[in-house]
Amino acid sequence: xxxxxxxxxxxxxxxxxxxxxxxxxxxxxxxxEPAPPTEQPQEDASSDDFxxxxxxxxxxxxxxxxxxxxxxxxxxxxxxxESLAFRKLLRAEGEDKFLAETVENGSxxxxxxxxxxxxxxxxxxxxxxxxAYYNLLGLGICRELSKRVKLPQYNTIDDVVTLLQNSxxxxxxxxxxxxxxxxxxxxxxxxxxxxxxxxHLGLSDPQEVFDISIFREDxxxxxxxxxxxxxxxxxxxxxxxxxxxxxxxxxLLTNYTQNIDNIETxxxxxxxxxxxxxxxxxxxxxxxxxxxxPCSAIYTDLKSGRVARxxxxxxxxxQAKPTGxxxxxxxxxxxxxPKSHKKKREDYExxxxxxxxxxxxxxxxxxxxxxxxxxxxxxxxxxxxxxHDRDKVDLVLVIGTSLKVAxxxxxxxxxxxETPQVYISREACSHVDFDVDLLGDCDVVxxxxxxxxxxxxxxxxxxxxxxxxxxxxQGYDSRYSIKAVI
Numbered sequence: 001x002x003x004x005x006x007x008x009x010x011x012x013x014x015x016x017x018x019x020x021x022x023x024x025x026x027x028x029x030x031x032x033e034p035a036p037p038t039e040q041p042q043e044d045a046s047s048d049d050f051x052x053x054x055x056x057x058x059x060x061x062x063x064x065x066x067x068x069x070x071x072x073x074x075x076x077x078x079x080x081x082e083s084l085a086f087r088k089l090l091r092a093e094g095e096d097k098f099l100a101e102t103v104e105n106g107s108x109x110x111x112x113x114x115x116x117x118x119x120x121x122x123x124x125x126x127x128x129x130x131x132a133y134y135n136l137l138g139l140g141i142c143r144e145l146s147k148r149v150k151l152p153q154y155n156t157i158d159d160v161v162t163l164l165q166n167s168x169x170x171x172x173x174x175x176x177x178x179x180x181x182x183x184x185x186x187x188x189x190x191x192x193x194x195x196x197x198x199x200h201l202g203l204s205d206p207q208e209v210f211d212i213s214i215f216r217e218d219x220x221x222x223x224x225x226x227x228x229x230x231x232x233x234x235x236x237x238x239x240x241x242x243x244x245x246x247x248x249x250x251x252l253l254t255n256y257t258q259n260i261d262n263i264e265t266x267x268x269x270x271x272x273x274x275x276x277x278x279x280x281x282x283x284x285x286x287x288x289x290x291x292x293x294p295c296s297a298i299y300t301d302l303k304s305g306r307v308a309r310x311x312x313x314x315x316x317x318x319q320a321k322p323t324g325x326x327x328x329x330x331x332x333x334x335x336x337x338p339k340s341h342k343k344k345r346e347d348y349e350x351x352x353x354x355x356x357x358x359x360x361x362x363x364x365x366x367x368x369x370x371x372x373x374x375x376x377x378x379x380x381x382x383x384x385x386x387x388h389d390r391d392k393v394d395l396v397l398v399i400g401t402s403l404k405v406a407x408x409x410x411x412x413x414x415x416x417x418e419t420p421q422v423y424i425s426r427e428a429c430s431h432v433d434f435d436v437d438l439l440g441d442c443d444v445v446x447x448x449x450x451x452x453x454x455x456x457x458x459x460x461x462x463x464x465x466x467x468x469x470x471x472x473x474q475g476y477d478s479r480y481s482i483k484a485v486i
Contacts, residue, residue, distance in 0.1 A: 076109070078116040080475035086116040087144060095141055103137070110137045117144050118430045147433050148417050154435040155478040157470060160422050161452045167395035169253040170246055173411055175401020177425050178239040178442050179261055181461065184229065212372035216287065219307050219365045226302045226368070229260070230281060238459040239399060240267035242446035245457060247273055254389050256381070258401060258408050260370040277381050277408045278371040286310035288364025298366050313363035377407065385411065396421040400442045403429055428479065437473075440482035444468065448482060 078086065090098045103110050110133040111121055117140035125132050154163065164170075176184070208214050208221075215222050244267045246252040255274050257264055262280040265271075285292045291312040301308035371377055393415055402425070403409040412421060412432055423434035424445045438445045443461060448468045450457040466484040473479040 076112045076115075076121075078112060083116040083118075084475060086113065090141065090144060091149070095145065098141075103134075110134050113137055114140055117141065143431075147431075148413055148421075150433045150478070151418070151420055151435045154420050154422075156436070157438065157449075157452070157480055157482075160436050160438065161449060163395050163420055163422070164251075164449065164453060168251055169389075169392045170251050170395045170397060171253050171389060171393045171411075171415070172243050172246065172255045172397045172399060173401065173408070174239075174243070174255065174257045174259060174399050175403075175425075176259060177400025178237055179259055179263055180400075181237045181239075181441070181443050182235060182263070184261055210370075210372050212374040215367065215372060219367070223302070223307050224305050227305060230299075230302050234266045236263050236267040238443040238457060238462050239446050240264060240269075241457060241459045242450065244268050245450070245455060249455075253393055254384060256385075256408065256411065258405065260368075275378075275381055275384050277377055278405075279369045279378065281368050281370065283369045284308070284366045285369055286313060286364040287367055288313055289316075291364075292369070293366070295368055298368075301366075302368070308366040309363035310366055311363075317363060381408075385414065390415060393419055395419065397424065398422070398429075398434070399424045399446075401425065402427070403432060435478065437476075437479040438482055439473070439480065441484070444484045445482050 086102070089101070093101070102108050102113055109130050111125075111130055114121060114133055114137050117137075119136065119140045121133070122136070125136070154160070209225055210222070240263055243252065243255050243264070247255075247269060252269075252273050255264060255269055256277055257274065258278050260276075260278055260280050262276070262282045264274050264276070265282070281295045283292050284295045284298050289310060289312060291310055293311070295302075297311075298308035300306075396412060396415060396419055398412060398421065403412070412434075415421075421432075421434045423429055423432070423437045424439075424442055426439065426441065428437055428439060438449075444466075447457055447462050448470070451468075463484060469481075469483045469485050471481045473481055
């Protein structure tokens with residue numbers, strides 16, 4: 001989350017794209033540093049590796065939201081009502097008194113109390129004493145206390161309508177959910193998301209398909225799935241049209257999109273109002289010579305799953321007019337430098353030795369200008385947010401994203417806490433306290449907001465004959481389920 005000095009999680013806003021784990025930087029530095037559930041190993045050469053592995057297991061536990069697990073899968077879990085009550089009690093009384101009135105007096109176990117803060121009890125602690133859950137509970141409490149607190153004056157869909165009417169500097173942060181109605185898959189849906197369909201690639205983690213080091217080593221992995229995420233149409237969804245409508249009404253401050261499909265430009269979002277946080281398929285760049293082309297130039301390769309090569313590199317190789325079997329160069333390992341542990345050749349060795357680490361030169365690989373995991377985000381992202389938007393924003397709309405990838409996921413915590421924040425998506429975001437949650441198909445939700453605002457949202461995909469159902473979610477004061485009923 002954001003710290004007061006304008007840093008996100010202790011790191012600058014411009015940082016490599018990473019899959020977020022819901023841990024706070026100050027949790028790592030707290031006095032309650034997590035200890036292993038079994039006896040602490042002796043300090044030796046392997047101690048750091050052990051602690052890193054153990055810390056990763058705690059991260060996994062914090063990442064595994066209990067909201068996605070049914071009560072019959074976890075026998076000892078807090079209900080929604082109990083969770084809300086415990087969270088309110090923690091904020092009202094502080095950590096020490098809260099623990100005294102819960103775990104310390106025996107009214108609830110630490111294991112069960114962890115579930116009140118959205119933590120899935122981890123398998124590696126199963127069978128341990130309840131004390132083994134104390135450190136994990138401490139991390140969950142620290143995370144909860146560091147969250148932005150929901151503003152109590154905003155609770156209903158009518159409050160959201162009023163905010164839209166009165167706001168003139170709206171930040172819209174969008175994700176894959178605003179494009180799914182166009183047939184472009186999101187990434188994390190359990191059965192239809194892109195990641196769920198990549199087991200055949202043999203990756204240890206499906207996200208590796210967007211890892212820059214793996215792309216450099218073997219670009220065929222990315223190219224094999226590129227056609228599945230490459231937009232094949234210039235159309236846009238009703239949600240894109242809604243963002244354009246905010247722009248046309250002079251209400252849009254900035255649309256920060258995590259999407260790489262470049263559909264915002266088709267919808268007419270102005271470059272001055274758009275930050276493509278993770279780049280886009282608009283252009284592609286050679287990894288060898290940095291030659292950039294419109295992505296349309298390699299469209300055929302992307303659609304066929306064939307690795308695109310740089311035309312300028314090809315031309316240079318042709319002009320070199322190789323003789324005697326071709327030009328030789330140091331092997332690049334798909335863009336990576338030769339491994340440093342390779343044995344160096346002695347000065348006296350014959351450079352024509354058949355084992356020499358050389359290969360025939362090839363043209364560089366074209367990489368679409370999307371931000372892979374491990375690459376820095378564009379400078380425009382941090383500059384726009386810190387130097388321009390933070391002091392102007394009067395409303396935040398988060399639409400169609402689970403906020404799982406940092407540093408974009410940290411934007412909502414970086415912005416002023418008194419600025420109202422509204423969440424629109426199919427499923428709730430358990431690790432952020434938004435003021436109002438409007439859960440449902442994004443296109444349906446924004447169409448209903450426009451109907452209540454009296455704004456005309458023109459789009460052929462909006463079923464005007466539908467009746468919209470708006471229901472308050474059980475156990476919540478400001479979370480609504482919004483559905484179209486034909």
